[in-house]
Amino acid sequence: MKLEIVTIGTELLLGYTVDSNAAELGRALAAAGAEITRRVTVGDRPEAIRAAVTEALERTGFVLTTGGLGPTRDDMTKTVVAELFGKRLVLDEGLLAGIEARFQRLGRPMPAVNRTQAEVPEGATILPNPRGTAPGLWIEDARGRVAVLLPGVPREMRGLLVEEVLPRLVRRDSTGARPRVVLSRTVRTTGVPESALAERLGSIEVEIAPLTLAYLPSTDGVDLRVTAWSLEQGDAEMRLATAAARLQQLAGEHWYGDDGADLAAVVLQALRRKRHRLGIAESCTGGMVAERITNIPGASDTFIGGVVAYADVIKTAALKVPLDTLQAHGSVSEETVRAMAEGAQRLFSTEASIAVTGIAGPGGGTPEKPVGTVWLAARVQTDTRTVKRVLPGDREEVRRRGAQAALDLLRRLLARA
Amino acid sequence: MKLEIVTIGTELLLGYTVDSNAAELGRALAAAGAEITRRVTVGDRPEAIRAAVTEALERTGFVLTTGGLGPTRDDMTKTVVAELFGKRLVLDEGLLAGIEARFQRLGRPMPAVNRTQAEVPEGATILPNPRGTAPGLWIEDARGRVAVLLPGVPREMRGLLVEEVLPRLVRRDSTGARPRVVLSRTVRTTGVPESALAERLGSIEVEIAPLTLAYLPSTDGVDLRVTAWSLEQGDAEMRLATAAARLQQLAGEHWYGDDGADLAAVVLQALRRKRHRLGIAESCTGGMVAERITNIPGASDTFIGGVVAYADVIKTAALKVPLDTLQAHGSVSEETVRAMAEGAQRLFSTEASIAVTGIAGPGGGTPEKPVGTVWLAARVQTDTRTVKRVLPGDREEVRRRGAQAALDLLRRLLARA
Numbered sequence: 001m002k003l004e005i006v007t008i009g010t011e012l013l014l015g016y017t018v019d020s021n022a023a024e025l026g027r028a029l030a031a032a033g034a035e036i037t038r039r040v041t042v043g044d045r046p047e048a049i050r051a052a053v054t055e056a057l058e059r060t061g062f063v064l065t066t067g068g069l070g071p072t073r074d075d076m077t078k079t080v081v082a083e084l085f086g087k088r089l090v091l092d093e094g095l096l097a098g099i100e101a102r103f104q105r106l107g108r109p110m111p112a113v114n115r116t117q118a119e120v121p122e123g124a125t126i127l128p129n130p131r132g133t134a135p136g137l138w139i140e141d142a143r144g145r146v147a148v149l150l151p152g153v154p155r156e157m158r159g160l161l162v163e164e165v166l167p168r169l170v171r172r173d174s175t176g177a178r179p180r181v182v183l184s185r186t187v188r189t190t191g192v193p194e195s196a197l198a199e200r201l202g203s204i205e206v207e208i209a210p211l212t213l214a215y216l217p218s219t220d221g222v223d224l225r226v227t228a229w230s231l232e233q234g235d236a237e238m239r240l241a242t243a244a245a246r247l248q249q250l251a252g253e254h255w256y257g258d259d260g261a262d263l264a265a266v267v268l269q270a271l272r273r274k275r276h277r278l279g280i281a282e283s284c285t286g287g288m289v290a291e292r293i294t295n296i297p298g299a300s301d302t303f304i305g306g307v308v309a310y311a312d313v314i315k316t317a318a319l320k321v322p323l324d325t326l327q328a329h330g331s332v333s334e335e336t337v338r339a340m341a342e343g344a345q346r347l348f349s350t351e352a353s354i355a356v357t358g359i360a361g362p363g364g365g366t367p368e369k370p371v372g373t374v375w376l377a378a379r380v381q382t383d384t385r386t387v388k389r390v391l392p393g394d395r396e397e398v399r400r401r402g403a404q405a406a407l408d409l410l411r412r413l414l415a416r417a
Numbered sequence: 418m419k420l421e422i423v424t425i426g427t428e429l430l431l432g433y434t435v436d437s438n439a440a441e442l443g444r445a446l447a448a449a450g451a452e453i454t455r456r457v458t459v460g461d462r463p464e465a466i467r468a469a470v471t472e473a474l475e476r477t478g479f480v481l482t483t484g485g486l487g488p489t490r491d492d493m494t495k496t497v498v499a500e501l502f503g504k505r506l507v508l509d510e511g512l513l514a515g516i517e518a519r520f521q522r523l524g525r526p527m528p529a530v531n532r533t534q535a536e537v538p539e540g541a542t543i544l545p546n547p548r549g550t551a552p553g554l555w556i557e558d559a560r561g562r563v564a565v566l567l568p569g570v571p572r573e574m575r576g577l578l579v580e581e582v583l584p585r586l587v588r589r590d591s592t593g594a595r596p597r598v599v600l601s602r603t604v605r606t607t608g609v610p611e612s613a614l615a616e617r618l619g620s621i622e623v624e625i626a627p628l629t630l631a632y633l634p635s636t637d638g639v640d641l642r643v644t645a646w647s648l649e650q651g652d653a654e655m656r657l658a659t660a661a662a663r664l665q666q667l668a669g670e671h672w673y674g675d676d677g678a679d680l681a682a683v684v685l686q687a688l689r690r691k692r693h694r695l696g697i698a699e700s701c702t703g704g705m706v707a708e709r710i711t712n713i714p715g716a717s718d719t720f721i722g723g724v725v726a727y728a729d730v731i732k733t734a735a736l737k738v739p740l741d742t743l744q745a746h747g748s749v750s751e752e753t754v755r756a757m758a759e760g761a762q763r764l765f766s767t768e769a770s771i772a773v774t775g776i777a778g779p780g781g782g783t784p785e786k787p788v789g790t791v792w793l794a795a796r797v798q799t800d801t802r803t804v805k806r807v808l809p810g811d812r813e814e815v816r817r818r819g820a821q822a823a824l825d826l827l828r829r830l831l832a833r834a
Contacts, residue, residue, distance in 0.1 A: 011633050011642055013453045014601055015443025019436055022458070026432025036430045037465070041439070041456040044631065048454070072615055072632050111612045131809075133612075153634060155810055184431055195528045195550075198489055214461065215489050216428050217570060225428055280725070286711025287704030290725040294703025297779055297812055299727070305735070306725035308697070308707040314722035314765065318735075348731065362714055392548075393572055395714055 001169070002035045004056035008067035008077050009152060010043035021066045021157050029064075032166045033181035035230065044068060049080045053147065061145050064165070067152030069134040071113040078137065081147050082121035085139050089119040095126060099133050127164035132156040136164060183228045183236045187247040188261055189254040190221025190408050197222050201250050208243040219393070219400040220263070224251070256411060263407045264292040270414040271302050271352055276380065279348030280306035281319050281340040283331065284358040284374065288403040304348040309340065319343030332357050332369055334386050341377035341384055352414075353379045356406045358391075360398045374402045378410035385413045418586070419452045421473035425484035425494050426569060427460035438483045438574050446481075449583045450598035452647065461485060466497045470564065478562050481582070484569030486551040488530040495554065498564050499538035502556050506536040512543065516550050544581035549573040553581060600645045600653045604664040605678055606671040607638025607825050614639050618667050625660040636810070636817040637680070641668070673828060680824045681709040687831040688719050688769055693797065696765030697723035698736050698757040700748065701775040701791065705820040721765040726757065736760030749774050749786055751803050758794035758801055769831075770796045773823045775808075777815045791819045795827035802830045 005025055011017040022039055029036055037060060042048035049068070056063040068077030082089055096118035103110040117133050120126055127136030127150075134151040148165055150157045189197060194217045201224075205213050208226060216223040226243045228236035248255045257266050271278055280290050280303075290306035293299050307318050312331055315321040321339040329335040340355035358374030365371035372391045377384055387409055391401040422442055428434040439456055446453055454477060459465035466485070473480040485494030499506055513535035520527040534550050537543055544553030544567075551568040565582055567574045606614060611634045618641075622630050625643060633640040643660045645653035665672045674683050688695055697707050697720075707723035710716050724735050729748050732738040738756040746752040757772035775791030782788035789808045794801055804826055808818040 009631070010629070010644060011631055012440075013443050013456060014447050014599075014642075014644070015440035015445075016601070016603060016640070016642055017633060017635075018440045023429075023432035023435045026430050028432075030431050037460075038469070039430060039458040043454075044629075052455070070632065071612055072630075108610075108613065111616045113615055114612060155814065182431075184433065186433060195488060195531060196525065198530060199528045212427070212461075213489075214426070214428055215487065216434060218434075223433070225431075225433055227427060227431070284711075285708075286716075287707030287723055287725065290704030290727075291702075291708050294701075294725070294727060295813065295816070299703075304728045305731035306704055306727075307735075308704065308711070308723035308725075310707075310711060310717055310723075311721045311765075318722070318724075318764070347735070396712065397572065399712070 001033070001062065001172075002037050002060045003029070003062040003064060004060050005036055005039040006049070006052045006056055006063055006065045007039065007041045007152075008044065008049055008065055009041075010045075012041050012067070013043050020154055021152065024154065024158055025064065025066070025161065028161055028166060029169070030182045030184065032169050033233075034169055035182045044076065046076055046080050049077060050084060053081060053084060057145050057147070063146070064148045064150065066150045066157055069117070069149060069151045071111070071117055071133065077149055078119070078121065081139060081149060085121060085141050085145075085147065087121035087123060087139070090122050092118050092120050092126065095120070095135060098128075102133060127160050129156055129160055131159050136160040138165075138168065181228075181233050181236055182230060183233075183240060185226055185240045185244045186216075186259050187224040187226070187244050187251060187255060188221065188257050189224065189251045190256055190263065190404060192222065192251075192254040194222050197224075197251065197254070201247070204247065204250065207246070208239075211239055211243050219397055220404050221254075221256075253412065253415075256408070262292075262296065263404060263411065265296045267407050267411050267414070268293065268296055268299060268302050270411060274351075274414065276302075276351035277348070278303050279344040279350040279353045281309055281344035281353065281355040282306065282406075283309055283315070283340075283356060284360040285356045285399050285403045285406070286310065288399055289354055289356060289406050292403055292407065304350050307344065307347065315340065315343075319347065330369070332359055332373055332375055334375055334388065337375040337377040338384055338386055341379040345379055351381055352410065353377075354406050354410050355379075356402055358398070358402055360395045360402070362395060372398050374398070374405070376402070376406045376409050378406070378413045380410075380413055383413070385409060418450070418479065418589075419454050419477045420446070420479035420481060421477050422453055422456040423466070423469045423473055423480055423482045424456065424458045424569075425461065425466055425482055426458075427462075429458050429484070430460050437571055438569065441571065441575055442481065442483070442578065445578055445583060446586070447599045447601065449586050450650070451586060452599045461493065463493055463497050466494060467501060470498060470501060474562050474564070480563070481565045481567065483567045483574055486534070486566060486568045488528070488534055488550065494566055495536070495538065498556060498566060502538065502558050502562075502564065504538040504540060504556070507539050509535050509537050509543065512537070512552060515545075519550060544577050546573055546577055548576050553577040555582075555585065598645075598650050598653055599647060600650075600657060602643055602657045602661045603633075603676050604641040604643070604661050604668060604672060605638060605674050606641065606668045607673055607680065607821060609639065609668075609671040611639050614641075614668065614671070618664070621664065621667065624663070625656075628656055628660050636814055637821050638671075638673075670829065670832075673825070679709075679713065680821060680828065682713045684824050684828050684831070685710065685713055685716060685719050687828060691768075691831065693719075693768035694765070695720050696761040696767040696770045698726055698761035698770065698772045699723065699823075700726055700732070700757075700773060701777040702773045702816050702820045702823070703727065705816055706771055706773060706823055709820055709824065721767050724761065724764065732757065732760075736764065747786070749776055749790055749792055751792055751805065754792040754794040755801055755803055758796040762796055768798055769827065771823050771827050772796075773819055775815070775819055777812045777819070779812060789815050791815070791822070793819070793823045793826050795823070795830045797827075797830055800830070802826060
């Protein structure tokens with residue numbers, strides 16, 4: 001089945017909010033076998049919402065909207081879509097009671113504006129939203145046209161999507177025999193540029209047809225995304241598995257995982273297999289490497305702790321980097337990063353450690369050590385590997401690339417050991 | 418002037434890439450006086466690109482696209498738009514020489530596929546892209562319709578936008594007298610829920626008309642975005658300044674900054690004014706508070722260092738939290754967070770410190786201390802303030818909200834001291 005997404009909010013057009021819902025919807029709907037043919041964003045203006053929803057319904061008969069269901073005056077999606085479907089808004093007593101109870105639990109009186117959130121288009125199916133006050137709505141007319149309205153708050157949207165919308169879509173779709181799906185797999189690489197990777201993969205596109213291949217570069221590396229369009233489920237899965245295995249093989253040592261794989265989780269898993277614990281010492285990344293590691297649920301069995309040694313005095317005091325080393329080679333040097341990795345291993349009594357020191361910019365660069373210069377170290381038992389990188393981009397990008405490269409250095413060292 | 422944006426990439430529809438370019442474009446174009454009336458995303462399919470660009474040109478006569486200009490086979494924006502404008506693709510020798518030189522500098526041979534990136538629609542203006550191999554293109558026809566094609570890689574897109582596209586737009590627009598602009602300002606609040614804030618602001622929407630107000634909740638807090646639509650520049654700026662001042666006054670102590678203000682930068686600035694340096698001790702946020710602080714350029718004059726005390730042994734060893742305290746009250750308690758703040762102050766020899774300990778989930782919760790329970794401390798000289806919060810959301814959200822709340826606690830303490 002095909003559908004279109006309309007995300008609503010002036011803040012999205014003006015760019016003050018990144019539309020993370022759109023990506024979330026894309027992944028979930030594609031996995032459920034729905035093909036999103038277009039995504040449109042319009043502002044909080046009734047005529048713009050009306051036009052976008054009308055056109056989407058004309059093209060596919062099925063539209064999913066996010067945003068504009070809140071209690072404030074800029075929220076008007078429900079009113080516009082109800083009008084479009086020729087339905088009036090009626091107060092739902094059950095919803096009202098639920099919203100009142102929610103405020104009671106939070107120990108606050110219900111503001112009067114929240115009452116409008118209990119109004120629904122006549123005949124609409126209410127999709128309960130335990131995470132917020134605005135329920136989702138499923139509106140269908142006699143011609144079979146469907147509009148699904150979800151709130152814009154990401155965690156509420158996500159909950160409603162998984163618990164209410166996807167099960168209904170799958171039931172709806174399974175009336176026909178052998179439904180066709182759009183499925184994708186991603187093969188993740190890092191430490192290799194896009195065009196070098198393309199050369200390495202050669203004419204893989206011909207080999208994997210009718211699957212398609214996209215190169216997706218980011219600060220994490222280059223993802224290879226292979227997609228099956230409208231194939232029968234079993235066939236799609238088999239072809240994708242074959243293509244992913246082939247891509248992994250061609251990518252070689254640059255491959256670190258598939259699909260949503262996070263390099264931090266890959267490193268944690270490799271450490272766990274060897275019963276190694278991890279300590280981290282970082283300077284220019286300022287906590288980002290530790291943050292990446294602790295973002296993984298269950299990291300506490302392997303990760304002991306980290307030091308953000310931002311001032312040089314902390315490099316000597318906490319990590320015991322010799323003052324001589326700092327003075328002779330500078331804080332961004334192979335000698336210093338090596339001493340930081342040894343210091344972290346000692347301080348946290350771990351088998352493995354990571355260290356990063358560099359110049360993230362915008363200031364602090366010199367002709368010999370320009371902005372973007374980063375020294376990285378990974379240490380396992382008594383074996384240390386160091387590498388220097390000159391990373392492109394602004395402060396944020398240098399830090400992200402530096403954190404990823406540091407994790408990757410430990411991954412490669414663990415793979416070899 | 419009005420325009421529409423078309424972002425191109427199957428990975429955007431499938432949700433494997435968050436469309437950060439769209440937000441970036443929104444902010445920059447609105448600031449330059451252009452009104453984005455719609456944003457459309459389509460996949461890497463010629464017919465979908467053709468339809469979206471054609472419709473956008475019909476509605477506004479001006480379309481800006483991102484994506485599909487790379488060297489690989491899934492990149493077809495240039496071909497489709499050239500065809501739409503009735504122009505053939507011709508090889509530009511200057512571009513080719515530039516791309517070849519770029520590869521030479523990187524010390525790698527130019528892959529053959531990169532040659533197609535030197536082809537441009539006849540008569541198009543080439544927008545030089547020093548950050549990558551795909552130039553931007555400005556295509557205009559005899560009827561005055563314009564298509565601007567930019568690459569999808571964010572840093573390349575951003576550079577071309579600022580250096581090449583915006584100056585041309587402003588020149589183009591200034592032919593008419595007294596151009597009208599769309600301008601916004603944001604007033605940022607944290608530590609107060611959306612509906613409580615709405616009650617507090619009362620009928621502010623009536624007061625600030627014709628400006629519009631949007632409430633934008635996120636893990637950082639609730640942003641209040643006020644927008645002037647199509648007013649003369651001076652008038653818009655004056656009305657926005659008045660409205661922003663009024664919103665700030667009504668938000669009171671919950672207000673921490675305007676527009677792009679980052680709470681970490683606000684806290685750093687407040688510390689600098691008092692000549693206080695900062696040390697950080699964090700557990701469940703795992704480096705995120707330090708990462709927020711070090712993300713601000715120049716943080717090194719104020720931030721000395723941080724400890725990610727993930728294992729309890731590090732809380733006692735590095736931060737000197739008494740073992741008695743940990744055993745009697747647990748690692749997530751007022752007593753522990755207070756000792757962590759004192760320990761960070763001592764370890765880093767700073768006047769101010771922040772400490773965070775909590776249960777980010779998904780595991781580790783108990784009936785007394787459910788997932789989301791976070792104890793925060795801020796300390797300035799000998800004055801410590803602690804607070805407990807039970808934060809909603811998943812692991813990632815609890816961590817983000819916890820880091821923001823920790824920074825906010827120090828902000829409030831510094832404001833009072």
